[in-house]
Amino acid sequence: MTKVRQTTDNDFPLVDRRGRSATVLRILLLALVLVAAAVAFVYFKDSLENEIVLGILGVLAMLGIFFLVSSVIGFIEVMPQSQSDGMARRFLSSHPDGTLITDTKGRLVYANATYCQMTGATRATDIQSLEQLLSRDRESTEALYRLINGLREGRDGYEEFRLLKPLSQSAAGQLGPRWFRLKARLLKEVNGQDLHVFQIADITAEREDQERFFRELQNAIDYLDHAPAGFFSAGRKGDIVYLNATLSEWLGIDLAQFSPGSLNVSDIVAGEGMALIESVQPHAGSNRTEMLDLDMRRVNGQSMPARLVHQVTAARDGAPGESRTLVLMRPKGQENAESSSAMRFTRFFNNTPMAIASLDGEGRILRTNAPFLKLFSGVVSRDDIENAVPFETVLHDNEKAKLAHAMSAAKDRQGDIPPFDSRHPKDEARHFRFYVNAVIDQNDEAPEEMAIVYAIEVTEQKALETQMAQTQKMNAVGTLAGGIAHDFNNVLTAILLSSDHLLLQARPADASFADLMEIKRNANRAAVLVRQLLAFSRKQTMRPAVLNLTDVIGDLRMLVDRLISGTNVKLEVDYGRDLWPVKTDLSQFEQVMINLCVNARDAMPDGGKIKVTTRNLLASDVAAFGKSELPAEDMVMVEVADTGTGIPPEIMDKIFEPFFTTKEVGKGTGLGLSMVYGIVKQSGGFIYPESEVGKGTAFRILLPRHVVEAVQSVPVAEGAEGQQAAQAVVAKPETKDEPLDLTGKSAVVLLVEDEEAVRRGGKRMLETRGYTVHEAGSGTEALEVMEELEGKVDIVVSDVVMPEMDGPSLLRELRKSYPDLKFIFVSGYAEDAFAKNLPADAKFGFLPKPFSLKQLAVAVREMLDGEN
Numbered sequence: 001m002t003k004v005r006q007t008t009d010n011d012f013p014l015v016d017r018r019g020r021s022a023t024v025l026r027i028l029l030l031a032l033v034l035v036a037a038a039v040a041f042v043y044f045k046d047s048l049e050n051e052i053v054l055g056i057l058g059v060l061a062m063l064g065i066f067f068l069v070s071s072v073i074g075f076i077e078v079m080p081q082s083q084s085d086g087m088a089r090r091f092l093s094s095h096p097d098g099t100l101i102t103d104t105k106g107r108l109v110y111a112n113a114t115y116c117q118m119t120g121a122t123r124a125t126d127i128q129s130l131e132q133l134l135s136r137d138r139e140s141t142e143a144l145y146r147l148i149n150g151l152r153e154g155r156d157g158y159e160e161f162r163l164l165k166p167l168s169q170s171a172a173g174q175l176g177p178r179w180f181r182l183k184a185r186l187l188k189e190v191n192g193q194d195l196h197v198f199q200i201a202d203i204t205a206e207r208e209d210q211e212r213f214f215r216e217l218q219n220a221i222d223y224l225d226h227a228p229a230g231f232f233s234a235g236r237k238g239d240i241v242y243l244n245a246t247l248s249e250w251l252g253i254d255l256a257q258f259s260p261g262s263l264n265v266s267d268i269v270a271g272e273g274m275a276l277i278e279s280v281q282p283h284a285g286s287n288r289t290e291m292l293d294l295d296m297r298r299v300n301g302q303s304m305p306a307r308l309v310h311q312v313t314a315a316r317d318g319a320p321g322e323s324r325t326l327v328l329m330r331p332k333g334q335e336n337a338e339s340s341s342a343m344r345f346t347r348f349f350n351n352t353p354m355a356i357a358s359l360d361g362e363g364r365i366l367r368t369n370a371p372f373l374k375l376f377s378g379v380v381s382r383d384d385i386e387n388a389v390p391f392e393t394v395l396h397d398n399e400k401a402k403l404a405h406a407m408s409a410a411k412d413r414q415g416d417i418p419p420f421d422s423r424h425p426k427d428e429a430r431h432f433r434f435y436v437n438a439v440i441d442q443n444d445e446a447p448e449e450m451a452i453v454y455a456i457e458v459t460e461q462k463a464l465e466t467q468m469a470q471t472q473k474m475n476a477v478g479t480l481a482g483g484i485a486h487d488f489n490n491v492l493t494a495i496l497l498s499s500d501h502l503l504l505q506a507r508p509a510d511a512s513f514a515d516l517m518e519i520k521r522n523a524n525r526a527a528v529l530v531r532q533l534l535a536f537s538r539k540q541t542m543r544p545a546v547l548n549l550t551d552v553i554g555d556l557r558m559l560v561d562r563l564i565s566g567t568n569v570k571l572e573v574d575y576g577r578d579l580w581p582v583k584t585d586l587s588q589f590e591q592v593m594i595n596l597c598v599n600a601r602d603a604m605p606d607g608g609k610i611k612v613t614t615r616n617l618l619a620s621d622v623a624a625f626g627k628s629e630l631p632a633e634d635m636v637m638v639e640v641a642d643t644g645t646g647i648p649p650e651i652m653d654k655i656f657e658p659f660f661t662t663k664e665v666g667k668g669t670g671l672g673l674s675m676v677y678g679i680v681k682q683s684g685g686f687i688y689p690e691s692e693v694g695k696g697t698a699f700r701i702l703l704p705r706h707v708v709e710a711v712q713s714v715p716v717a718e719g720a721e722g723q724q725a726a727q728a729v730v731a732k733p734e735t736k737d738e739p740l741d742l743t744g745k746s747a748v749v750l751l752v753e754d755e756e757a758v759r760r761g762g763k764r765m766l767e768t769r770g771y772t773v774h775e776a777g778s779g780t781e782a783l784e785v786m787e788e789l790e791g792k793v794d795i796v797v798s799d800v801v802m803p804e805m806d807g808p809s810l811l812r813e814l815r816k817s818y819p820d821l822k823f824i825f826v827s828g829y830a831e832d833a834f835a836k837n838l839p840a841d842a843k844f845g846f847l848p849k850p851f852s853l854k855q856l857a858v859a860v861r862e863m864l865d866g867e868n
Contacts, residue, residue, distance in 0.1 A: 037060075041053075092112055093112045093113050093114075094112075094113065094114070095112060095114060095199075096114060096201070097114060097183075097199040097200065097201040098111075098112065098114045098115030098116075098117075098118045098119070098199065098200045098201070099111070099112040099114065099115055099197065099198070099199050100112075100115050100129075100130060100197075100198045100199075100200070101187065101195050101196065101197050101198075102129070102195070102196050102198070103193070103194075103195060103196070104193075104194055104195075104196065106129065106131070108127065108129065109195060111127050115127075115200070117168075118167050118168060118200065118202070119133060119167050119168055120167070120168030130144055130182075130198055130200070131144065133167055134163075137161070137163055137164070139161045139162065140161045140163060140180075140182075143159035143160075143161045143182060144159075144182065146159060147159055147182065147184040147198075148184070148196075150184065151184055151185075151186055151196050154186065156183075156184060156185040156186065157183075157184055158181060158182060158183040158184070159181070159182050160179065160180070160181050160182075160203065161179075161180060161182070162177055162178070162179050162180075163177065163178050163179075163180060164177050165177075165178070166178050167180075177204075178202060178204045179202070179203045179204045179206075179207040180200055180201065180202060180203065181200070181201050181203045182198060182199070182200045183198065183199040183200075183201075184196065184197070184198050184199075185197050224244050225244045225245040225246065226244075226245060226246065227244065227246055228246065229246065229326055229327060229328055230243070230244060230246050230247030230250055230306075230326070230327030230328075230329070231243065231244045231246070231247060231324070231325070231326055231327065232244070232247055232265075232268075232324075232325055232327070233322065233323070233324050233325070234264075234265050234322065234323045234325070235261070235322055236319070236320055236321055236322065237264075238264045238265040238266060239260075239261040239263070239264055240260070240261070240262075240263045240264065240265060240268075241260040241261065242260065243258070243263075247327055250296075250298075250304060250327075250329060251268055251296065251297075251298050251299060251304070252298045252299035252300060253299060265277060265323075267297070268296055268297055269294065269295075269296060269297060270294070270295040270296060270297040270303045270304075270351075271294070271295050271303070271350065271351040271370070272350055272351060272369070272370035272371045272374055273292070273294035273295060273296075273350065273351075273370060274370075274374075275370040275371065275373040275374035275377070276292045276294055276350060276370045276373065277292065277294075277308075277310060278373075278377070279370075279373045279381060279382040280292075280310055280312050280382065281312070281314070281320065281381060281382065281383070282312050282313065282314040283314060283318070284314055284315070284316055284317060284318035285314060285315070285316045286313075286314060287311055287312065287313050287314075288311070288312055288314075289309065289310065289311040289312075290309075290310050290382075291307065291308070291309055291310075292307070292308045292310055293305075293306075293307050293308075293346040293347055293350070294306065294308065294347065294350055294351075294370070295347055295351060296327070304329065305329070305344075305347055306327050306328060306329050307327075307328045307329075308325050308326070308327055308328075309325065309326040309328070310323065310325045311323060311324050311325070349369045350369045350370040350371075351370075352369060352371065353371065354371065354454050354455070354456055355368070355369065355371040355372035355374075355375045355376075355454070355455040355456070356368065356369045356371070356372060356452065356453070356454055356455075357369075357372050357391065357452075357453045357455070358439075358449050358451070358452050358453075359391050359407070359449070359450055359451045359452075359453060360388070360448040360449060360450055361407075361411060361448065361450040362390075363390050363391050363392060363403065363404075363407050364388040364389065364390055364391065365380070365384075365385050365388065365389055365390070365391050366388070366448070366449060367385070368380075368385055372455065375432075375455060375457060376394045378426065379393060379394050379424075379425060379426065380393055380394060391403065391453065393425070394425065394455075395422045395425060396422050396423040396424070396425055396428070397425070398423075399420065399421070399422035399423070402420040402422070403420075403434075403436075406418075406420065406434075406436040406451075407436070407450070407451060409436070409438070410436055410437070410438040410439075410450055410451035411438075411450060412438075413438045413440055414438060415438070417435075417436045417437065417438065419433055419434060419435045419436070420433075420434055421433050421434075421458065422434065429459070430457065430459045431457070431458050431459050431461075431462045432455050432456065432457055432458065433455070433456055433458045434453055434454070434455050435453070435454040435455075436451055436452075436453050437451065437452045437453075437454070438450070438451055439451060439452060464628065488526070488828075489527075489828030489849040489850050490755040490757070490758050490828075490849070491757075492523050492526055492527055492849070492850035493755075493758045493761070493849050493850040493851060494755070494757035494758050494761050495519065495523045495850075496520065496523050496524075496850050496851070496852050496853075497758070497761030497762060497764075497765055497852070497853055497856075498757075498761055499516050499519050499520040499523065500520070500765065500852055500853035500854070501761070501764060501765060501768075501853065502516050503516050503517070503520070504768070504853075523850070527850050544583050544584055544585055544683070545583065545584075545585070545586055546581050546582070546583050546706055546708065547581065547582055547583070547584060547586060547589070548579065548581055549579055549582060549614055549636060549638060549703075550575050550576070550579050550614065552586065552589065552590065552593075553573060553575070553593065553612060553614065553638075554573075554575075556590055556593055556594070557571065557573060559594070560593070560594065560597045560610075563594070563597065563598060563601065564597070564601050564610070567601060567604075567607065568604075568606065568607025568608070569600075569601050569604050569607055569608055569609070569610060570608075570609050570610070571597075571609075571610050571612070572609060572610070572611045572612070573611075573612045573613075574611065574612070574613040574614070575614055576613070576614040576615035576616055576636075578616070579614055579615075579616060579636060580616055580634065580636050580705040580706070581705070581706045581708065582636050582683075582703040582704065582705065582706050583683075583704075583706040584679075584683040584685075584703060585679070585683070588679045588683075589679070589683070591675065591679070592675075592676045592679050592680065592701070593612075593638075593640070595672045595673070595675065595676050596640040596676060596699055597610055597612075597640060598672070599672060599673070600640060600641075600642035600644060600697070601642075603642055603644030603645050603646075603696075603697065604642055604643065604644040604645075608642060608643035608644055608696070609642070609643050610640065610641070610642050611639075611640075611641045611642075612638070612639070612640055612641075613637075613638070613639040613641070614636070614637065614638050614639075615636075615637055616634070616635075616636060616637075616705075617634065617635045617636070617637050617702065618634055619632045619633050619634055622634075622635050622702070625688075627686070627688070629686070630686060630702070631704075633704060633705070634704075634705040635685075635702045635703060635704055635705055636702070636703050636704075636705060637700055637701065637702050638700075638701040638703070639698055639699065639700045639701070640698070640699045640701075641696060641697070641698035641699075642696050642697055642698075643695070643696040644696050644697060645693070645694065646691045646692050646693040646694055646695055646696055646697055647689070647691040647693070647697055648693055649693075652689065652691065655673050655689065656673050656674055656676075656677040657674065676699075680701055680703075683703060684703070684704050685701060685702055685703040685704065686701070686702045687699060687700070687701050687702075688700045688702075743769055743770045745770060746770065746771075746772060747770075747771055747772065747794040747795065747860075747864055748771075748772045748774070748789070748792060748793050748794045748795075749766055749771045749772065749773045749774070749793070749794065749795055749796075749797060749860065750773075750774050750775075750776065750782060750785060750786065750789075750793045750795070750796045750797070750798075751763055751766070751773055751774070751775045751776070751797050751798075752775075752776045752777075752778070752779065752781075752782040752796065752797070752798035752799060752802070752807070752810065753775070753777070753798070753799045753802075753826075754777055754778055754799060754801075754802040754803060755799070756777070758799075759775050759777065760775075762797070762856060763775050765853045765856060765857070766856070766857070766860065769857050771860070774789065774793070777802075778802050778803055778804045778805060779798075779802055779804060779805025779806060779807065779809055779810035779813075780804045780805050782796070782798070782805075782810055782814075783805075783810070783813060783814070786814065786817075786818075791817065791818050791821075793818075793821065794822065794864060795821075795822040795823070795824065795860060795863055795864055796810075796814065796821060796822070796823045796824070797824045797826060797847075797856075797860065798810055798811070798823065798824070798825060798826070799825075799826055799827065800825050800826070800827035801827065807825055807827070808838050811823055811825075811838065811842060811844060812838070812842075815842070822843075822845075822863050822864065823843070823844045823845065824844065824845040824846070824847055824859055824860065824863055825844055825845070825846050825847070826846075826847045826848075826849055826851065826856075827846075827848065827849060828848065828849040828850070845859060845862075845863045847859045
């Protein structure tokens with residue numbers, strides 16, 4: 001309670017020792033001037049004339065009259081009054097707080113009447129300093145000490161302390177302990193001197209009011225904590241700032257470990273209940289209260305059925321504000337059967353994983369469950385549903401006719417109504433499927449109910465279907481490209497063998513020699529295109545090796561710099577640290593990087609930047625890409641990004657298709673990215689493009705991390721020997737020590753090839769080298785020839801893909817009777833495309849098509865000279 005102090009005429013300070021040095025100086029100066037004037041008149045009385053003396057006396061008389069009149073009207077003050085006027089002096093003296101002013105040395109300067117009354121002083125000599133008054137109590141002494149130190153450091157402050165007795169022994173009605181508040185601040189005088197101002201007030205009544213309020217608050221909190229209903233309060237973002245003991249006991253929450261904001265409303269609400277809670281949205285600057293039946297989640301994960309009375313406030317701008325929620329739990333065995341069934345149905349209705357809505361005959365929404373509100377949040381709200389919003393609001397504009405057709409069938413009470421799909425009205429990337437069921441038996445509770453609509457989101461299913469369709473299309477195109485390349489390889493092989501044969505018979509001076517060389521050169525150019533087609537179909541020959549991509553890209557940088565020289569394109573490489581090794585074909589990976597960099601250069605006609613980035617990706621980082629086809633394993637990423645024109649979204653799905661190009665006629669074959677796609681896929685990797693028109697494109701290549709295994713001293717696999725033999729075809733000619741003898745030395749060769757031109761050319765070329773050649777057009781014919789020759793064949797050179805019996809089947813049959821027979825496969829497909837169909841111990845050589853006469857002779861000679 002605030003006590004009003006009555007002001008009396010006795011409210012004046014007992015001590016007011018403020019100095020009047022300026023007034024004394026003025027009086028002394030005036031006296032000195034008068035004495036000097038008198039001395040001057042006495043000293044000069046004989047030398048001055050009477051007229052002059054009278055003139056001076058007249059002037060002095062006028063000055064005296066002016067001074068007297070000015071003093072009367074207050075224009076001049078001989079004895080100026082105190083600096084503070086009467087009102088300020090009376091205010092300070094009658095202030096309800098005791099005020100004491102001292103200098104920096106603690107000497108008393110001023111004490112108002114309230115201070116004297118509090119301390120019991122009746123005369124100036126009775127006034128005690130604060131040090132004397134408070135020295136009897138340790139707490140008050142320490143408080144005063146802290147305040148004085150603060151004043152010396154230039155800081156104001158205040159302290160509150162408790163004394164066992166009043167400051168004055170004669171204080172009436174002030175028995176027992178008292179609380180005081182002591183304030184201290186600095187006061188600057190006009191002359192620059194610092195004064196210490198202390199104000200002390202008795203706050204015992206204020207403290208008693210605070211303690212009484214705190215006890216009432218504690219009682220209210222105790223009542224709320226142990227109420228028979230749960231209660232929690234949440235902030236704007238759903239963070240729980242308070243929950244009572246009853247609710248914490250129901251949910252198993254330890255209040256000792258709970259702190260405001262440590263839990264969110266979503267942590268204690270199970271299922272789709274959050275959709276119901278978030279649907280309660282009041283209008284701007286108002287409150288809204290709704291009753292919700294849902295399940296709450298205990299700490300152990302169990303669900304608890306409850307009824308919530310949920311109140312939400314909204315700010316003036318419409319933003320959601322704080323919420324307060326009362327939680328009611330049904331006592332077992334005491335609920336009404338009808339209300340219990342209704343509550344259970346509501347819980348089941350809101351916890352189903354499918355969005356449900358009931359519609360009237362006009363297609364307006366009558367009722368929905370929580371998953372429906374969650375699925376179409378931002379499109380319809382609780383207010384919209386209460387206002388019977390049309391169901392077509394949640395449909396895309398192009399699909400509304402399907403709803404009308406389904407509702408027409410529902411009005412006709414048909415049993416089987418076909419479902420229909422629709423995109424989200426605001427996000428076309430999301431897809432939904434709607435099932436409409438007619439209501440056959442309307443009841444009195446909802447006589448207008450005509451149909452029940454069930455909705456599920458099929459966005460992921462649609463994405464998988466699109467991905468599967470794209471994969472099937474690419475595989476089909478790849479199969480077609482591989483078949484074309486295989487047949488074309490046979491044609492090119494015949495052309496190369498025939499041109500080599502003619503070149504052997506021609507001399508450089510002949511007129512036809514230049515034409516033959518042009519034929520061979522163009523055949524080799526066509527072979528490059530075939531290799532690109534095989535790369536896309538993933539059937540080209542690969543020589544995988546363990547690579548460090550940091551070294552590979554470092555070696556390629558100089559080549560790429562030359563490719564972009566003369567343009568305003570800059571190359572920047574960001575090498576990942578401690579890059580893991582990968583296993584792929586070095587030359588083909590280099591071709592991938594060159595193609596991507598050249599495409600990036602062409603996409604920046606006005607200049608820009610190509611950035612190549614490499615880094616390791618942990619399995620968790622790979623999973624963050626959100627691609628279902630990516631395995632959960634460590635990978636190495638290579639990104640080639642440019643700042644070019646970008647790729648339009650409508651052609652993004654076609655960029656890897658063979659012969660698709662956006663370049664001008666004659667400037668691109670459309671096989672570059674197709675080859676990149678095939679090489680990456682054949683290496684077991686993945687490639688993902690990202691582009692934004694006007695900002696640039698980025699291709700991310702993900703290759704599996706190669707884990708180096710310990711090398712064991714075991715016999716080399718025969719498939720590996722075949723690879724070594726095939727590699728020897730390329731490696732041995734590089735040896736310059738001595739020329740390789742390519743003569744056949746009457747060795748017997750069985751040439752198996754279904755393409756007659758290739759077979760005829762190969763036979764003729766081998767025979768010119770001194771080989772005895774027998775030919776067969778299929779695997780079955782080859783077995784017959786072997787039987788006729790009684791197995792007297794030194795080596796078999798066979799195609800892989802043939803009618804009746806293919807090359808691998810022929811190898812298996814021949815090895816049954818002739819286990820040491822040497823065998824070479826020739827094919828336009830990759831070696832591993834057919835090697836997986838052979839036994840693990842199969843030994844063979846491999847020669848990729850198209851090949852020249854010399855390559856064929858070297859492969860046969862190397863296989864014959866090699867150890868069996």
